Amino acid sequence: MAANSRMTIATHALAWMALAQRRGQEVLTSEQVAASINTNPVIIRRSLGDLRRAGLVEVRRGAGAGWSLAREPEEITLLEVYDAVDAQPPFGLHHSEPNLECPVGRGIRPALSGVYGRVERVMRRELADTSIADVLRETLVN
């Protein structure tokens, strides 16, 4: 499955960084983050690179370098993560243009864009309601 796990990877990384920060370790290397997620450090650097471009994390290069949160975990929402990782939208329109001779073929794309837009909007609202701090709290319950 090509199931998009980028949202999961990024959120996991942020939650783990938030916990480390709370324990006094402000800076983590991509290798340390990768160890928790159980994947390759390059995957993490790609993911954290997205988050850096979105202003959610900061990076220090050179020896003794690593990653840290750019904001408090309470103030990073999953919507920002969603936008940062640039996940594919749940629905796509036609690959090839429909038949414009047909009244349905002519009007279906704006009609569907409207529906898909409403779906995207409620999704985003829900994501905006959850912060990394929320995820971390829920994670540590178990």
Place this chain on the structure above:
Amino acid sequence: MAANSRMTIATHALAWMALAQRRGQEVLTSEQVAASINTNPVIIRRSLGDLRRAGLVEVRRGAGAGWSLAREPEEITLLEVYDAVDAQPPFGLHHSEPNLECPVGRGIRPALSGVYGRVERVMRRELADTSIADVLRETLVN
């Protein structure tokens, strides 16, 4: 892009069948449906096959065969179409199991499942609020 257009294909087919029905043509062949969507009839047979298994359309085989709506367009919601085409959920969990030695690795999956479940729920509610008749009306406005 592997953007899932299956939802779009199925909804387009149903809207077109609803318009044809209103015009007095109850039965359409996969070729006639394909002509509006501008794709291959086999794609349509696959899509309509999904909808048939979900009870949204009916098929007659043999000569002079074809497809017709199993219910009024007002009573087919996009949520039913969504379930029928079995689209992939917007987010997936980790491909490989996270590190269970880490407190975040241990608890992150149920925590994320909760969030993703809430997102899915609001998406479904929105899709349930739109019928094929709504889509057709919106389509013919233009």
Place this chain on the structure above:
DNA sequence: ATGGATGTAACAGAAGCTGTTGCAACAAGG
């Protein structure tokens, strides 16, 4: 029987994602 339609398998091509290797760029600390 025949002809027109569906059902479905098999395959090709394109695209995306994860994972891996390799190496340049960079900066802290001696």
Place this chain on the structure above:
DNA sequence: CCTTGTTGCAACAGCTTCTGTTACATCCAT
């Protein structure tokens, strides 16, 4: 200045999914 540890990034392989196509068996109204 040099060493060392780390990020940035390109390139590639393997896997999966999706669309599109061909081919053919199956079905059934006439």
